Amino acid sequence: MANSWKITVSKFFLIPQRYILGLMGFLAIVNAYTMRVSLSVAITEMVAPSNSTQSYDPDACVVEGGDNSTSTVTNPDRLYDWDETTQGLILSSFYWGYAITHLPGGVLAEKFGGKYTLGLGILSTAVFTLVTPAVIYASNGNWVVLVVLRVIEGLGEGTTYPALNALLAQWVPLDERAKMGTLVYAGGQIGTIISNVISGSLIKATQDWASVFYLFGGLGLLWVVIWMLICYSDPQSHPFISEKEKTYLEKELSRVTNEKKTIPWKAILTSVPVWALVAAQVGHDWGFYTMVTDLPKYMKDVLKFKVQENGIWSSLPYAVMWIVSMASGWICDWLVKKKYTSITFARKFFTAVASLGPAIFIIVASYSGCNRMLAVAYFTVAMGFMGTFYCGMKVNALDLSPNFAGTLMAITNGIGAIAGIITPYLTGALTGDHTLVQWRSVLWISFSIFVVTSVIYTFFGSGEEQWWNTVETRDTQIENGHVTDDQKTDKK
Template identity: 55%
Template sequence: MEKTSDWRGKLAIPCIPQRFVLAIMGFFAITNAFTMRLCLSVAIVSMVGNRVGNSSNSSAQVDLDPNSCPYPPVIEGEKIIPGEFDWDSETVGLILGSFYWGYIFTHLPGGILSEKWGGKYLLSIGILSTAFLTLISPYAARLGPGWFIAIRVLMGMGEGTTFPALNSLLAQWIPVEERGFWGTLVFSGGHVGTIVGNALSGVLVEAWGWESAFYFFGSCAIVWFIIFTLICFSRPDDHPFISDKELEFLHERLGDTVTKDLPPIPWKSIITSVPLWGLVAAQVGHDWGFFTLITDLPLYMSDVLHFKIGKNGLMTSIPYILMWIVALSSGYFADWLLKKKYVSVVNVRKIFTTIASFFPAVGLLAASYAGCNETAVMIIFTVFVGLMGTLIPGMKVNALDLSPNYAGILMAIINGLGSLTGIATPYVIGVIAKDHTALQWRTVFWIVFGVMNVTNLIYVLTASGEVQPWNWGENRRPVEVDEKDGQRDEPESYCNTRL
């Protein structure tokens, strides 16, 4: 068969399934979103006060908290400075949480529009707008905290469409037996974004100042936008260089659950769905712990362990390296369990979600009792927090199980309500840990422990792995499944590109 004459066909990578290309670009979308969101968490340590070199020596800093670790010795040529901005802990908490004020408002509109028009442009324009706002963040910070907060709110609005749009794309492109791995790969972009955002921000800040982190990550997101808009499409039928074999395969695997022309959204059935609210509870619990880590762990490392900015960025990124590895391996394992029919879909989701809730909560508490042994603290953080990666093949892809047709809307509701914790946690921590003491931080981690375990219990009692009756509208449409030995065969070749 002749190749398409469409100029975009020249961009096709021979023999690589386009659904995998979409998933990989989705992974980089979330990676970029998180680096732009989180570089502030490291940069703000320097913005409000950090010890830097190339100046005259000064006396060692005095720590009034007997439970905190001693400061490292002041080396020659280093001095203690207050930082460029004189912001107290509550102001810092407001700034860190302000991103989520905007984030929650665009989730539901993003979900509705992604189902109606497809997720491609909703995702790409959201990332592009966030990139521009990231680039002007240093200027806004110098105008004052109010301006900086306003920019962070707008950034949140730009990124609020990310997860609903991606969920809509995955529902259109990824069959159920591949969602464990490829869904995990996409959503694990948050882990990689956290790793890169924390580690590289510390290096950039030490080398070129706190502004450099915003300039670098904003520029990377613009590069992603250009590539994504050229090679990815909302639906398989819209793709100009997808192979006939892959298109046929996706029609077979998704044709009975994904409808292009949907009836009116069954809002009543969605809002009254018990499994949906179980997912909301699980998301709230996870986000309470995760947002505590990604927004405030650098502050904990500075307040209690007294890490300097470069070491702080590196150390806070280490747990997410294991989290990413755990996410990918557990996603593959979840798919294997489902393909072998050893465990039902709902039990796979429950088991992996419970692991991601209980053990990280225990790890945070244990680290707060580990004293000043840096090695012990980092091992505990890394091992236990790393297990949070099992959440993705657990509850994170569960919305795709419940309703492929309305996956974007479900993700908007789940992630949108969960993101309320992104507003609450930085402010709560700013109030509780206002004196920056180890005991105050321990109280913070006890709260995390309680929230994560209570919400997980709610999820376990209410979860479902079945496609819900309202997936096709208010009136149930029976699902016709044509399977061979429980699985449809993979296409023999993806190299036959359609005209």
């Protein structure tokens, strides 16, 4: 009876379960980013207009119909006296907690499955997003209290990427890896778009910045409920998967084990391709977090966009980035499947494009003068190039070690998250007078980091499975004398 019921239910799902998991993983990232990014738009309407005299800026733009004043649309009683440096601390504080829980999240996902690690992480983020306005009101705008809340919120979301990588390693065959990984991780762009567009319009409609936290926190809770009902950590534990898909995945993912694994820490931490991957992640995250966190402020301070326009134009670059990321994912898989290129070359090529393209065009945007549409166009092109990052280095951890993909994602994304700590604070410290010259220095720093990290990955990155991925491979390498005595200690 039970087997008959299982077969009946599995036929109800016309879409293979790995695609359902991919779609829900995509929506997990969408929700994570809406909750993370909403503050970047909201904070432009949470801060009381400054009465201080700003430094003279010969490059300042006076735009007809633009927001040449410092006025806001929200209730003056709900505005707070936070200077640029304080705003930078508030925006960066999320990443303090975010970086901390990456490694525990990856280890827990590999040992106990990614379903609950991911679900509980998003649940925590949603709850703390919902209570954000109440906390701010209760503390009368005490920025220290808000920083503490954002750190706690980051702790919950820090498990997201490691858990998803562990799930993808259990569910996604090699020849679907780039497009499935791109689908899931490109949720960051869609989440940013949704957050920017809806936040600006919602704040204008309600004249209350708190509305964005209620909306996105509520949607996060809804996702958690659906996720817990229909998704599972691996094909073997899924009660509704068809036997055909289960057999197919067992064959394609024979190198991935569900058994509890001893993590070969020394081998991982001394692996050159792993550290090349870390470098690429840092480069991407530095540029991406600069744009995600600070582009709305640039749009308001330099280009003089009003809050609703700010949300729309700040989101356009991410729309193009999403389109490019999806297209490049399919192209990358096709090139690898047809053997027109090796996995290693594909990862390096698409990563280089995702670094050098943005590096060039964000600088060009800063020299576009007061032509607002031209500046938006250059930022859009820059972020479009960044879309090839997902089929490049973002899925590279799955190539290096599918059995420890969660741990590798925890290391790379966790270290990359440090950029999220530094960039908002550094931007706030460098742009205290809101001048274009100050903002240009921020973008030149991003340019330099993009280029340096891209060169490191190009020379030292790899798309090959590493010797320490499986017990059998590690034993063979040790027997053949290809492993040092120190690395032998990582043998199970």
